[in-house]
Amino acid sequence: VVLEAVRRREPQALAAFFEQHFDRVYGLVYRLLGDRHWAEDATQEVFLKLHRAAHTLDPDRDPGAWVTTIAYNVCRDLWRSGAYRLSRQSISIDDPDHGDGAIPSNREDPEGELIAAEREKLVQDAIGRLPESLRAAVVLREYQGFSYEEIASVTGTTPVAARKRYSRALAELGKLLESTIK
Amino acid sequence: VIDREAENSGDGEPEVLGRIRGLTPPRAEPSFRERLKRDFVSGSVGDRPRGVAISPHRRRPILGWASGLSAAAAVAFLVAALNQPPRWTALPSGGSGNVVVNGLSIPVRETAELTRRIRPGSRIRLESTKELDLVSSGVLAMQLSPGTEMVLPPPPGRWFGRGARANVAGGLLRVTTGRRFHGARLAITTPDATVRVTSTTLAVIAQPAGTCVCVLEGTAHVGPHRGAMTRVRPGSRCEVAHGGQTPKTGDMLDAERPRLVDLRDRMQAVMN
Numbered sequence: 288v289v290l291e292a293v294r295r296r297e298p299q300a301l302a303a304f305f306e307q308h309f310d311r312v313y314g315l316v317y318r319l320l321g322d323r324h325w326a327e328d329a330t331q332e333v334f335l336k337l338h339r340a341a342h343t344l345d346p347d348r349d350p351g352a353w354v355t356t357i358a359y360n361v362c363r364d365l366w367r368s369g370a371y372r373l374s375r376q377s378i379s380i381d382d383p384d385h386g387d388g389a390i391p392s393n394r395e396d397p398e399g400e401l402i403a404a405e406r407e408k409l410v411q412d413a414i415g416r417l418p419e420s421l422r423a424a425v426v427l428r429e430y431q432g433f434s435y436e437e438i439a440s441v442t443g444t445t446p447v448a449a450r451k452r453y454s455r456a457l458a459e460l461g462k463l464l465e466s467t468i469k
Numbered sequence: 470v471i472d473r474e475a476e477n478s479g480d481g482e483p484e485v486l487g488r489i490r491g492l493t494p495p496r497a498e499p500s501f502r503e504r505l506k507r508d509f510v511s512g513s514v515g516d517r518p519r520g521v522a523i524s525p526h527r528r529r530p531i532l533g534w535a536s537g538l539s540a541a542a543a544v545a546f547l548v549a550a551l552n553q554p555p556r557w558t559a560l561p562s563g564g565s566g567n568v569v570v571n572g573l574s575i576p577v578r579e580t581a582e583l584t585r586r587i588r589p590g591s592r593i594r595l596e597s598t599k600e601l602d603l604v605s606s607g608v609l610a611m612q613l614s615p616g617t618e619m620v621l622p623p624p625p626g627r628w629f630g631r632g633a634r635a636n637v638a639g640g641l642l643r644v645t646t647g648r649r650f651h652g653a654r655l656a657i658t659t660p661d662a663t664v665r666v667t668s669t670t671l672a673v674i675a676q677p678a679g680t681c682v683c684v685l686e687g688t689a690h691v692g693p694h695r696g697a698m699t700r701v702r703p704g705s706r707c708e709v710a711h712g713g714q715t716p717k718t719g720d721m722l723d724a725e726r727p728r729l730v731d732l733r734d735r736m737q738a739v740m741n
Contacts, residue, residue, distance in 0.1 A: 301510045309502060310494070317495040327501050334505060335514045410488050429489050457482040464488060 290346035296338070304350075305334070311351070311431070312358050318426040319362040320371075321415035329365060333358045355431060356441050359423065366419050413463040417456055420444075424452035425460070554624035554649075555606040559583035564599025564615070577601060589623030589633075595640070602736070607649040610736035614641035625653030634658070637675045643725075645670040645733045646687075658694070662709035662716075665690040665698065670733045672725045679710040683721040685729040691716055 292300030312333050317326035336357050344350055365371045414422055423442050427433040433441070438449040508514040559568075559580045567574045570586045570593055577583070577597040587593065587603065595601050595613045604610045605624035613619065617640025622633040631653040635642075638660065646655075646668045655666040659675035662682070669687025674680065682691045683706045691707040692698035699716045701707045706721040 296512065298510045302506065305506045305509050313497045314495050331505055331514065334509045338509055338512060338514050407492050410492055457485050461482050461485045464485060
């Protein structure tokens with residue numbers, strides 16, 4: 288019933304749809320793009336596309352895969368854009384916005400909070416240094432909970448290739464994080 | 470829900486997985502979230518206050534392709550324009566009479582009009598009392614004797630399109646090549662023979678009895694249309710008789726030597 292209302296772009300249904308999918312979309316594009324500002328722009332683009340394509344939504348199917356595919360395609364377009372490439376080249380390692388965007392949770396232990404934030408930043412940076420196809424595989428699997436079949440469907444490849452990419456991504460991350468793990 | 474542990478068995482990266490899965494979920498700025506929700510619900514999400522640089526070439530693929538094609542066409546046009554050799558120019562002639570260009574009779578003294586009319590592929594017949602010189606600066610110069618009828622070749626391009634073909638229906642044509650002709654090829658056909666020119670100064674005499682080619686310098690290859698080509702060395706001549714198959718060679722005609730030397734010296738001064 289809600290999805291039918293989303294198709295008709297009824298405000299209450301759109302609000303519920305937004306609440307249901309926002310965190311998932313933002314989390315995905317943030318992990319794929321590695322930057323808060325780009326993540327906000329991409330999230331906005333995703334919801335623009337969702338709004339425009341709402342009438343094509345299939346009410347009999349879970350819209351999660353549809354939403355994820357749109358979000359992934361927006362990120363893929365960004366990867367190909369000159370503006371994004373340029374910005375990635377000019378990101379400073381000391382850029383305070385280049386953290387993971389998480390709200391610190393442990394206010395009573397600022398030192399531990401700092402160490403945890405630094406560790407998270409290292410991991411996010413390592414994910415950001417992966418080739419895009421490997422990054423997509425590991426992010427979709429680890430943060431979206433996708434099966435290889437679903438990853439293949441979103442990224443336009445085969446399940447076998449998706450599994451290989453995921454394995455390669457883990458191996459690459461292992462190398463990139465080697466010093467911090469030890 | 471997938472059974473990650475089962476599917477990941479054998480990956481052998483437990484530490485890495487631990488680090489990846491231990492990341493705190495990213496949270497958007499509450500103000501951004503609220504604004505986007507408001508815009509999404511109201512339908513004004515497209516009215517972005519921020520300059521989003523999301524892949525304009527993807528959002529407007531037609532414009533992207535069009536601009537790409539335009540750029541490619543502009544480059545191709547520029548290259549083609551730069552490849553163009555200097556056009557044919559008629560030099561002043563001391564004779565009187567006309568030049569018939571594609572059936573249009575033009576006084577031989579009106580060199581500007583002649584230059585405007587002659588094009589590669591033009592059929593020219595010289596009805597004048599003296600020779601007419603045509604020059605493509607730096608590339609090629611030709612001298613038509615009175616009574617000569619020919620089809621004008623395109624001068625070879627600078628980088629590509631370096632082969633050219635001329636046809637002499639009858640009469641006497643003298644040719645000398647310039648510095649920028651180097652590496653190009655010119656084929657001159659007569660009713661009885663084909664002459665292949667690389668860099669040289671030569672005369673092609675097409676008469677009803679046959680064709681005679683006199684080479685002052687450089688080398689030319691001469692032969693009947695369907696026969697073997699004969700290499701003609703400097704100071705030599707080659708004759709292909711009408712209907713004959715075997716070219717005959719000998720010393721170049723005495724009368725042609727000073728004419729070809731004169732043409733070469735004058736045209737080299739003009740062209741190079």
